[in-house]
Amino acid sequence: MAFSLHGVHVPHRKNTANSSAVYVDPPKTVTIPMSMHIGAPAKPCVKVGDLVKVGTLIAEAGGTVSVPMHASVSGKVVKIADYLTSAGSTVPAIVIESDGEMTPDEALTPPVVDSKDSLIQAIKNAGVVGLGGAGFPTHVKLNVDPARIEQLVINCAECEPYVTSDTYTMLTRTEDMKTALEAFKTYMGIKHIVIGIESNKKAAIKSMMQLMKDTCQGCKVDVKVLPAKYPQGGEKVLIYHTTGKVVPTGKLPIDVGCVVLNCTTLAAIGSYLATGMPLVKKCVTVDGGAVKNPQNVIVPVGMSMADVFEACGGLTSEPSKVIYGGPMMGVTVPDTSAPIMKNTNAILALTAKETKLPATTPCIRCGSCTNTCPFGLAPAEIAKAYDRKDAVKLEELSLATCMECGCCSFICPANRPLVQTNKLAKVFVREEKAKEEGKK
Amino acid sequence: MSKQLTLSVSPHIHSGRSTWRIMLDVIIALLPATVAGCVIFGLRALAVIALTVASAVGFEALFNLITKKKQTIGDLSAIVTGLLLALNLPANIPLWQCVVGALFAIIVVKCLFGGLGCNIVNPAITARVFMLVAFGSMTKAALPTIVDTVAGATPLAPEAATSLGDLFLGLHGGAIGETCAVALLIGFIYLLVRRVISWHLPVVFIGTVFAVSFFLEGMNAVAALSAILSGGLLIGAIFMATDYVTSPATAWGKVLFGVGAGVITVLIRYYGVYPEGVSFAILLMNIVTPFIDSWTKHKVFGKGGKKA
């Protein structure tokens, strides 16, 4: 690898890195939206009044690119309500009233896996999606010709400020990770496993080194310790820094022979293979200046943010923003009734001070945005082209390459809304293209 | 929860850099040269600086008022322009000319082009060149008041014979802020430490002037050294050429700008009708900056296969 990609030094604020995760008392109700992933929403297969236990299937995958949903508490289905996703679409959500027992479904048994196909099917049945953030169904990502996979890259970068739930996985769930890796080696013929991890996680690095030592039988293993520089965990950034491979614009990692899995995704797969318990609980980092006791907690999927904050001593002050995920790419919520999703790795209640922005001024052409963009894009130019509504120029500027990592907005002294503009510009280009298609 | 939560697009935290802070840093970096100028050239220099800065800010405020635009003087950029212009004027300049210069810089070069960030050329440099052409203001530079030498005109004029030491301390004729090399270098270091600018442009610019002068002076290192210490080179290379708005964004772009500006500076010094070429050189390079920018764009990751 000749150069390392640009990025920014974000404040780490990993206040919870050393806290062991705490199991919280089950909430009174959980709300499980049928869409916590990219792809078709799941289809409910229970009715109001049905009794469920932890792990009971409550919704079937709604298509190939979709995953099933499972009850995360034991109790009774009380409502199937409409739920507005942050992407703006309405999907059903199954509300379960907990009996407070958290009784696991006794019908659950470890899946029988004896081939690649049965492994993929098991991953689908586990309801696993990309837990690093995007929420793309993992079985779809893995359903490729195993001969094409040169490297399995495990994303342990966890580059977002505050978030430490992957660190928790790396420190405590190596058994689950190992189970999954062994299955991949046996049934997908994985020959090379690469772990990419940021240098600021000393204990986790040690733990991963040990894991690789234990897994190296018949397989090449690497632990790449990378600078703690955001966005180290961006998929294409990580692939480049761990393998030296460049994923071309518009292509997928598999096109260069890589599959990237987040470490917690891997652990979720391993845990299902070992016990048959699907993905129903999550370790979530609860932090931000407004939270009384910042910590990692293990909570059932579907528990409301408000309940989780309550379990962490409540909020000490009015937060100005509450977000899913880290502060660089996380999504704000209008109120704290929003549930914990499968791919929620953190919820943050940030104070006005933490989210303070400088005054917006005209672009002073300082060049910081383009000099910081990991992909060498020119956000200031993109903004100008978008102002002119120049779709051709936007394509020329490789707008589609933007991963919306936020480095440009973070660094911009004029506080230009660069990421926002890129998002809007992408929608604009898509619409223009659709119009073009329509004319033909 | 009573208060409405803010909904916004990520990122939700910011580096804390701001336009205001950057401008403030430039002003701070110019302070040593400002103080040195006042010491070397006396109270008259202070009057020129105060008047030019006040006019620059006043004109911008007035322009915003008349055109009903949002007031922008709070971003401090008008102070930077006023101060830079003043430091490029000789202390004995008629005061009314300072006002006209500030008017030209702020209204014609900056505001009429759309304000901060939209101007094509650097306002202070352009105003300096305008004044040079219109009033001949810069040809008879003031002499230091704290030394009783009769050094004649600026060291770039033929009869000059200033020692390197005096050049370094700024004890010779010239514009208020351009003579004291030590003060300018302190400002340069401050800007580097604060990461307001990168080293590329000033170092390449000054290095090029040194190299070309060295060559033209028949491999005379002392002459080349005095070439980089005299005239407006240091202040131009450190403070004017590095203006974000009118210089290239990428490191290679800055290198190209520096080489171009350096060569043009020396050529004008040796073959032009004016004794000093720095302003013209920067102005010319400002104009070609959009082209430099388009030649030196970063290669987009993953575009067309491989990364450079």
Ligand code: SF4
């Ligand atoms: S970082 Fe902001 S001010 Fe600087 S060039 Fe980019 S958009 Fe303009």
Ligand code: SF4
């Ligand atoms: S342009 Fe896109 S990829 Fe580049 S820094 Fe901005 S958000 Fe990140």
